[in-house]
Amino acid sequence: MSLKSDDPNYYAHIYNESDKDRKRIRILDSTLREGEQHPKVSFTTKQRIQIAWMLDSFGVDQIEISPIISTDHFESTKTIIKQGLKADILAHVRAMKSDVDIAISCGASWVATYMGVSDIHLSTKLKITREEAKIRALEVADYIKSHGLKARFTMEDASRTDPAFLIEMCKEMNGHGIERISIPDTVGIMRPRGMYRLVKVVYDNIDMSKTSLDVHCHNDVGLALANALAGCEAGADQIHTTIDGLGERTGIPTLAESAVALTLIYKSNNDLRLHMLRDLSKTISQYTDLEIPESKPIVGDSAYKHKAGTHLAAILRNPSAYEILEPKIVGNRRKIVFGELAGKNGATYLLSLLGLETGQHEAETLARGLKELRMGDILELYLDDRLERKILNDAALKVKE
Ligand SMILES: [Zn+2]
Numbered sequence: 001m002s003l004k005s006d007d008p009n010y011y012a013h014i015y016n017e018s019d020k021d022r023k024r025i026r027i028l029d030s031t032l033r034e035g036e037q038h039p040k041v042s043f044t045t046k047q048r049i050q051i052a053w054m055l056d057s058f059g060v061d062q063i064e065i066s067p068i069i070s071t072d073h074f075e076s077t078k079t080i081i082k083q084g085l086k087a088d089i090l091a092h093v094r095a096m097k098s099d100v101d102i103a104i105s106c107g108a109s110w111v112a113t114y115m116g117v118s119d120i121h122l123s124t125k126l127k128i129t130r131e132e133a134k135i136r137a138l139e140v141a142d143y144i145k146s147h148g149l150k151a152r153f154t155m156e157d158a159s160r161t162d163p164a165f166l167i168e169m170c171k172e173m174n175g176h177g178i179e180r181i182s183i184p185d186t187v188g189i190m191r192p193r194g195m196y197r198l199v200k201v202v203y204d205n206i207d208m209s210k211t212s213l214d215v216h217c218h219n220d221v222g223l224a225l226a227n228a229l230a231g232c233e234a235g236a237d238q239i240h241t242t243i244d245g246l247g248e249r250t251g252i253p254t255l256a257e258s259a260v261a262l263t264l265i266y267k268s269n270n271d272l273r274l275h276m277l278r279d280l281s282k283t284i285s286q287y288t289d290l291e292i293p294e295s296k297p298i299v300g301d302s303a304y305k306h307k308a309g310t311h312l313a314a315i316l317r318n319p320s321a322y323e324i325l326e327p328k329i330v331g332n333r334r335k336i337v338f339g340e341l342a343g344k345n346g347a348t349y350l351l352s353l354l355g356l357e358t359g360q361h362e363a364e365t366l367a368r369g370l371k372e373l374r375m376g377d378i379l380e381l382y383l384d385d386r387l388e389r390k391i392l393n394d395a396a397l398k399v400k401e
Helices: 010-016 045-058 071-082 097-105 119-126 130-146 163-175 192-203 224-233 255-265 274-288 309-317 343-353 360-373 385-393
Strands: 026-029 062-065 088-094 110-116 150-156 180-185 212-217 238-241 335-339 377-382
Touching (some): 045 274, 071 088, 088 097, 110 119, 150 163, 180 238, 192 224, 224 255, 255 274, 343 360
Parallel strands (some): 062 088, 088 110
């Protein structure tokens, strides 16, 4: 799909250089691992299997789950691996042989291990030296490889690690045939340019024909997705997401925002069933009892809601005036709101919907009335195709400028 000048988003895509930079950026979804680390979130085995099927059908490339948390998680991992899904299932474990054994007994073909590599993680969490960390990591890497399995190694807290040590570790992993290295911003401290430089320094120092890079960015300051995308511009080719952005503290990029950013803005050639996004979000909300915030991009109830009178008028003529994509593409719906901000245009549409006279006098009276009521939003309607046609076809509907 090339850019077309009759596309309302045309100039934005030119600024974004969407045609120039395009490469396929993959998605690993970690709802079943990182997502379950969100406060109060715990899925049942049945729910985990259902989520895995939905994610696979949506089209993510990899799904991550940890078998070491409990026997329940072990059974879930084993059962999900047996489903024969298209996505790779990664068993996520600590960088320890005994954990790798658990992954192997689940039947995993991909093992994802992690180890804190920053000085603070080495000294306070693992209580080992850099040299000991390197020896331990390599032993585990070789152990996984000796079983003929594919491996990912996560350099936990990479963004706060001495670059010399980070590069040394990445080079070792690269040399030992590890398929993927994950570069996380574990504490969400990076800005996009910083994340770019962090990934670039790894990219420039390893043989990329042997190893690919993941980015795992935390959202403590709300920059997770921007940072992850910057990391991909520097050479990573896989973003970690969770449905609704669940995860430790404030989580990681949401699957919905990542999927739409990749498809619409980055023109990445993924085969994603975007229309499932709202349902995925609703399913998780049901399973977790966590409400989807109204203002959540893509899947929130307000994501395609239009309120100001001038917006309503433009939306009814051509939704592209205030929307970058059709809500139905992502399984959401367009809504219009009538209230004190409706103005004359909004009032005219409301009169038309109710089958009343839509003359200038009536519209002005209603608009004034809505304002004087001071009750905020009075009426919200889904603007489906049928309703949109009715309004537009209504001969009486000629809003006087
Ligand atoms: Zn994380």
